[in-house]
Amino acid sequence: MSGYRIPEIAKQYTNYDMIMNHTSLPDIPEIRTRVLFAFLEQDEGIGASSELYTLVSSLLQMGMDTHDTVSIHNDNKEKTASLERQLRVLAGDYFSSRFYQLLSNSGDIELIKLLSGGTCEVNRSKMMLYMKMKNGRLTAAEYLQLSVQVRSQLLLSFNSLLTGRNQILWPGLVQLVTSCEVILEELFRLDSIQDFHEGYGYWHIIHKGSREDRKGLQNKDWDFTKLRAMVHKYRLTSMLNEQFESNYEALCTKVHDCLPDTLAAGLLQIVEPFRRYVAKSQVLNEI
Known part of the structure; x- marks a missing residue:
């Protein structure tokens, strides 16, 4: 590599x-x-x-x-x-x-066909996400699921070209890598009033928050202090960290199944930023 x-x-x-x-x-x-x-x-x-x-x-x-x-x-x-x-x-x-x-x-006409099909699937997932957002019926879990679908679909187009064990491992690996990437971005969004809108935290509060909190969020009446209070009140950071660590552990298990060993070692090096984040969050939880 x-x-x-x-x-x-x-x-x-x-x-x-x-x-x-x-x-x-x-x-x-x-x-x-x-x-x-x-x-x-x-x-x-x-x-x-x-x-x-x-x-x-x-x-x-x-x-x-x-x-x-x-x-x-x-x-x-x-x-x-x-x-x-x-x-x-x-x-x-x-x-x-x-x-x-x-x-x-x-x-490589065959790959044009595969990636064009993957693009159609990406757009289909985007439309599902946008329609649920527009109707206000999107849950936080659905938001994460559809966000992962949008980002992973193009890579999944390569599956039929892979051979042997690689073809078996690829879909699960793509799913876990993309899940970690999406959740990590959502964790960073919790620190920004502008980015918080219509992210994981937004949809969690819209569906599970109090009436007063939902109204303030929809009217964009929050300042940064209010945002931090709501992130703490609804355990948004903790919930996302738990999901991130779970996905990272599953990813590492999946990577260790890869052959040859050089591939597994190389993949662990690539996802090193994920490991560093897990280590950092665990240290902060102990303080």
Whole structure:
């Protein structure tokens, strides 16, 4: 896995002055991307194409993530805001087109079909998530489940290309890695009034909080002090930490089932940020 250089290769498709000077782009999902590359590199049927396959998957994911940053509202009519909005739409389209171009040039038509199907599943999961949000019927558990589905679906598209034991282990591994990633982001969202809205904590309180707390949350009447009080009152950090540790332990068990041993060792190194967070949270709980 020492040959991993996807971020460097991707720069030739993402680092354009017009984009860099006028807007920002989502980062490549580093842990998911490295896990994908590690699995593909070790698979007998894919190994030689692992870099290309990981690159196109990353570009396609960046395209979707970039489109997700485009506000559905167009209240800001300023020229700068309008340009940024347009660039994000165009950048997302561009990354997606590169996915098609690179695979077409290499003759990997089957992977175009698989990843296009995966994209459809991602969009289907997004629509389910957005509709439940709009109707106010989304529970915190459903929010996490659908968020994991949205982020994992593209990687699951590779399952039919994997061989032997890798094909058996891949879906569960993707699910656990993505769950850890999503929960960790939700933990960080608890510290931001702006990001808290419509995250795990928001939906937990909407469904299980008192009438007064629900009303204050929906009316956005909270300041940071109030937010911290509600996070403590509803044990939001503790609940997410418990879920994170459970998923991380299951992930480690799954990784130890991987063969060869070099793959297992490499995967544990990739998910090291998860282990460090678990260790840090356990220390804080003891204080």
